[in-house]
Every structure is written in structure tokens, then in C-alpha cells.
Amino acid sequence: xxxxxxxxxxxxxxxxxxxxxxxxxxGEIVGFLGxxxxxxTTVMNIITGYLSYTSGSCxxxxxxxxxxxxxxxxxxxxxxxxxxxxxxxxxxxxLNFVFELKGCTFNRKKHIMEVCEVTKIxxxxxxxxxxxxxxxxxxxxxxxxxxxxxxxxxxxxxTVGLDPKQMIEVRNLIRSxxxxxxxxxxxxxxxxxxxxxxxxxxxxKGRIAADERTERLTELMSxxxxxxxxxxxxxxxxxxxxxxxxxxxYVEAGxxxxxxxxxxxxxxSKNGADIRKEIFELCAKNNTPIMGMETVTxxxxxxxxxxxxxxxxxxxxxx
Amino acid sequence: xIAIYKRELYSFxxxxxxxxxxxxxxxxxSFAFCMTTLLAGMDSSISSYFxxxxxxxxxxxPLLTMKSFSEERKLKTEQLLLxxxxxxPAFVGAKFLASYTMFVITFLVSCLNLPIMFAYLSENNLYQxxxxxxxxxxxxxxxxxxxxxxxxLLISALTExxxxxxxxxxxxxxxxxxxxxANSYINFAPLRMVLSWISIYSRFANFxxxxxxxxxxxxxxxxxxxxxxxxxxxxxxxxxx
Numbered sequence: 001x002x003x004x005x006x007x008x009x010x011x012x013x014x015x016x017x018x019x020x021x022x023x024x025x026x027g028e029i030v031g032f033l034g035x036x037x038x039x040x041t042t043v044m045n046i047i048t049g050y051l052s053y054t055s056g057s058c059x060x061x062x063x064x065x066x067x068x069x070x071x072x073x074x075x076x077x078x079x080x081x082x083x084x085x086x087x088x089x090x091x092x093x094x095l096n097f098v099f100e101l102k103g104c105t106f107n108r109k110k111h112i113m114e115v116c117e118v119t120k121i122x123x124x125x126x127x128x129x130x131x132x133x134x135x136x137x138x139x140x141x142x143x144x145x146x147x148x149x150x151x152x153x154x155x156x157x158x159t160v161g162l163d164p165k166q167m168i169e170v171r172n173l174i175r176s177x178x179x180x181x182x183x184x185x186x187x188x189x190x191x192x193x194x195x196x197x198x199x200x201x202x203x204x205k206g207r208i209a210a211d212e213r214t215e216r217l218t219e220l221m222s223x224x225x226x227x228x229x230x231x232x233x234x235x236x237x238x239x240x241x242x243x244x245x246x247x248x249x250y251v252e253a254g255x256x257x258x259x260x261x262x263x264x265x266x267x268x269s270k271n272g273a274d275i276r277k278e279i280f281e282l283c284a285k286n287n288t289p290i291m292g293m294e295t296v297t298x299x300x301x302x303x304x305x306x307x308x309x310x311x312x313x314x315x316x317x318x319x
Numbered sequence: 320x321i322a323i324y325k326r327e328l329y330s331f332x333x334x335x336x337x338x339x340x341x342x343x344x345x346x347x348x349s350f351a352f353c354m355t356t357l358l359a360g361m362d363s364s365i366s367s368y369f370x371x372x373x374x375x376x377x378x379x380x381p382l383l384t385m386k387s388f389s390e391e392r393k394l395k396t397e398q399l400l401l402x403x404x405x406x407x408p409a410f411v412g413a414k415f416l417a418s419y420t421m422f423v424i425t426f427l428v429s430c431l432n433l434p435i436m437f438a439y440l441s442e443n444n445l446y447q448x449x450x451x452x453x454x455x456x457x458x459x460x461x462x463x464x465x466x467x468x469x470x471x472l473l474i475s476a477l478t479e480x481x482x483x484x485x486x487x488x489x490x491x492x493x494x495x496x497x498x499x500x501a502n503s504y505i506n507f508a509p510l511r512m513v514l515s516w517i518s519i520y521s522r523f524a525n526f527x528x529x530x531x532x533x534x535x536x537x538x539x540x541x542x543x544x545x546x547x548x549x550x551x552x553x554x555x556x557x558x559x560x
């Protein structure tokens with residue numbers, strides 16, 4: 001459905017997007033994940049034809065976006081990071097306008113009603129957009145992207161500024177869209193991608209850092225459980241005794257030396273097992289008191305770092 | 320393209336801008352009309368009315384064009400228009416036509432003074448006004464309006480601040496309008512020729528004297544075309560930047 005090959009976008013000498021390639025099939029929901037300035041929005045703007053690229057190619061269905069812009073744009077519904085709304089129009093007028101703008105030919109009233117029902121803005125149709133709350137503005141923005149039943153729907157941070165309830169609703173909406181559309185969404189909320197997407201593309205500094213199925217990412221997250229333990233005693237002896245344990249896959253000591261409060265150790269277990277008991281027994285046996293212990297759950301940064309580390313390792317092996 | 324045109328026209332009337340434009344235009348041109356014809360006594364002249372009308376058009380046009388592109392850019396609605404299946408020339412053309420429609424209707428209504436005056440005067444035969452001069456000037460002003468609007472759109476595309484856009488348009492219009500007024504201070508013939516060539520005022524003076532100057536009409540129309548072409552190029556360039 002959508003094919004991006006060796007996409008490069010340069011601003012002067014700076015690369016905003018550097019050699020990005022991916023292919024997205026029909027009905028797939030793909031999440032773009034990455035820190036600010038990673039190039040997510042730039043890639044989306046290029047796919048939708050708002051920006052042009054320096055080199056590479058971007059094909060929607062069979063239409064190249066720069067060669068056949070009109071045909072390609074007909075297949076895409078786009079919600080930019082800021083919903084493109086006219087405050088002086090009512091929701092109904094605005095959607096009528098978008099309907100005409102996209103040159104749709106089917107029954108207008110029925111189609112707009114359907115879109116309003118899907119996005120739950122039926123009651124808001126006669127309100128001025130100026131008077132809508134942020135959440136409703138976002139929904140009108142999504143409705144706008146759905147008009148004309150485009151095959152590809154691109155949503156740039158669709159849940160920013162929504163309250164938790166609205167977030168869940170929008171996620172459910174996106175999941176239901178995936179049944180007969182190809183959906184690309186960008187976000188920096190990990191749980192959102194996990195809840196909604198089939199596949200995740202992680203971007204960093206204009207490059208693709210990882211392109212994985214969601215199950216694989218979840219596996220990576222739950223595969224390790226990390227403990228942060230403060231133990232008083234000789235650093236080297238403790239380090240050796242912990243790494244000698246069978247259930248420990250990785251251990252790292254903090255920089256603080258022999259402080260009365262204990263030294264911080266970061267410990268990862270094998271296969272995500274709970275090893276708090278083993279650590280306690282070990283320390284009790286060695287007479288090195290535990291001053292504090294907490295479980296650290298993997299954050300987006302950890303997953304991100306893990307994935308990028310893994311890729312670097314793979315590359316190293318290939319060489 | 321029709322969708323953008325309709326929305327643009329509609330937006331003139333959902334914001335005060337359209338009403339302000341129409342009211343100010345009519346008030347100013349009616350005042351000018353009275354002062355130059357009905358109340359001017361022996362000095363009354365239809366030509367000086369049209370000279371003032373030219374000024375009024377130049378002063379009022381920024382009201383129509385100041386927000387055309389700058390507002391879209393500020394609200395980011397530009398992204399919707401540029402990612403929809405509408406070509407850039409159609410996008411710019413629709414914006415132009417919407418502002419131009421506003422101008423033409425407002426201007427033509429303000430011209431209703433003229434037939435009434437001519438009908439009234441032919442009965443009483445107080446002064447001799449030339450209807451042909453009036454008609455020629457009206458046609459010229461319709462094209463002058465197109466030139467000013469296209470210029471305003473071009474400047475509006477350069478900034479996302481409406482005030483900058485309005486002031487910029489006023490300044491540029493003033494330069495175009497009055498380029499030849501500087502001639503009396505310039506002692507260099509080629510420069511004088513260039514200035515009167517680009518001046519909208521000196522070209523319009525021909526119509527005032529009763530000479531239907533087709534070259535001037537072509538100048539106004541091509542000026543409008545060039546401005547719109549440059550606007551399209553600005554958008555094209557921004558995509559590639």
C-alpha cells in the first residue's frame with residue numbers, strides 16, 4: 001500500500017531524514033515512535049506531499065507522491081500535529097468543506113453522518129469550532145482525515161492533549177479503523193503503540209532505529225526485569241557473588257564507593273524471573289545488609305536503548 | 320478549487336472583514352463622488368472622481384488580502400489544503416478569485432451612482448459629463464483592482480502576520496501607484512521612463528483623459544498574473560526548502 005525507499009530530506013547540510021526505507025501493507029497499523037526531532041513528522045509530511053524529499057521515493061499504492069501528487073493525495077487522509085481547523089466555521093460546515101475539497105463524489109450527507117458517528121461528534125455538528133474543547137477539536141481533526149474514505153490514514157500524535165478517557169476512545173477508534181484502512185500514527189507514548197499498533201518503527205536522529213512487530217517489542221520489554229538494590233559492603237566482593245548467581249543475567253555497580261547508605265547495584269534477571277528472594281538470601285549469607293531494593297520497570301528509553309543496542313550488536317556481527 | 324473559493328468568500332462574512340471592507344469602500348467612494356461631482360460646482364469633473372476611486376481601491380485592498388495566506392499559515396490549515404488533491408495554481412487561483420469577487424461586486428455597486436447621475440443630468444443638462452470616460456475608467460479600475468489584489472496575495476504569502484501583510488501591501492501599492500510622482504525630481508530621462516512605465520497612476524491618467532489605453536489594461540492583467548505566478552513559486556519553494 002505504501003512504500004518508502006531510501007528517503008532523504010536535507011535542510012541545508014543537516015539531515016532531517018536520512019535513508020529511511022519501509023513498506024506498509026494493507027490494513028496494517030503502524031506506530032512511529034521516537035524522541036522529539038527524530039524526523040517522524042517530516043516523514044509524514046513527505047508521505048502526504050506537504051514537503052518534498054531530497055532523494056529517494058515514496059509511493060502510495062501505485063502513485064509516486066511527486067510524480068502523481070493529485071492521485072496519491074486522494075488516497076491519503078492526514079491529521080497533522082495541529083488539527084487544521086477553521087475556528088469561524090461550524091463542524092458541519094467544515095466537514096462539508098473538506099468533503100468538497102477532496103472532490104468526493106458519493107452521498108455527502110450520509111458519508112459525513114457516518115464519519116461523525118465513528119468519531120462521536122454527532123452532537124457537536126452545529127457548534128462553532130472556536131468553541132470546542134481540545135479533545136473535540138482533535139476528533140474533528142480525525143473526522144476530517146476520514147472523509148472520502150482514504151485507503152491510508154496518517155495521524156500525527158492523535159492523542160496529545162486528550163484526557164485519559166478520550167485517549168482510550170481514540171485508541172479504540174484507531175484500532176477499528178485498521179480493519180479496512182492502512183493506518184500510520186506517530187506518538188511518543190509507548191503504551192499507546194502497544195495498545196494499538198501491529199508494528200512499530202522507532203526513529204532516532206532521522207534514521208530508523210528499529211522496525212519490529214509489537215509482540216517482539218513486548219517480549220523485549222518483559223524479557224528482563226531490573227532490580228535496583230543498595231547493598232553495604234565491599235563492592236568487588238558483592239559484585240562477584242551476585243554475578244555468580246545462576247538466575248542473574250547482568251549486574252552493574254554504581255559509582256558511589258562504600259558509602260554508609262550502601263552501593264547501588266543494577267541487576268537484571270534471566271527470563272524475567274523474580275529474584276528478590278535469591279538476592280536477599282545471598283546478602284544475608286554474606287553478611288552484606290540490603291539497605292534498599294526496588295523493581296525498575298522498563299521505560300520507553302530502556303526499550304529504545306535496548307533495541308538500538310541490539311541493532312548495533314547485529315551490525316557488528318555481520319561485519 | 321471551487322471548495323476553497325466558496326470557503327474563502329464565506330469567511331469574509333463570518334469575520335467582520337467583509338462587512339468592514341464593503342462599508343468603508345462604499346462610504347469612501349460615495350464621499351468622493353459627492354465631493355467631485357455634485358458638490359464641486361464649476362470644478363466638478365468625473366475624471367477626478369475616478370482618480371480618487373483609484374486611491375480608495377489601493378487603500379482598501381489590503382483588507383481583502385491581508386489574511387488570505389497568512390491566516391492559513393498561522394492556523395496550519397494550509398497543511399490541509401496542500402495535502403488535499405488540489406494543485407498549487409488552483410489553490411492560489413481560488414484565493415484570488417474569492418477576493419476579486421468581493422472587489423468586483425463592491426465596486427460595481429458603488430458605480431450605481433453613475434447611471435443615476437447621467438439619467439438625472441440629461442434631463443436638466445446642468446454639466447456635461449462624458450459617459451465614455453466613465454465607462455473606460457470603470458473597466459480600467461476593474462483590472463487595477465486585480466493587480467492590487469494579486470500583489471496583496473503575494474505579500475500575504477510571505478508572512479504569517481496579518482498586520483505585516485497589510486502594511487507591506489499598502490507600501491508596495493503606494494510605490495506602484497506613485498512611482499511616476501517622483502519624476503519631477505529626477506533629472507535622468509531613462510529612469511523617468513521606467514518609473515512612468517511601472518506606475519499604475521500614470522497609466523491610469525490616460526483613461527482619465529478619455530483615451531482607452533489597451534496597453535495599460537494588458538499591463539494590469541499581466542502584473543496580476545506575474546504576482547500570482549510568483550505566489551505559486553513561493554509555495555513550491557517552501558516545499559523544497
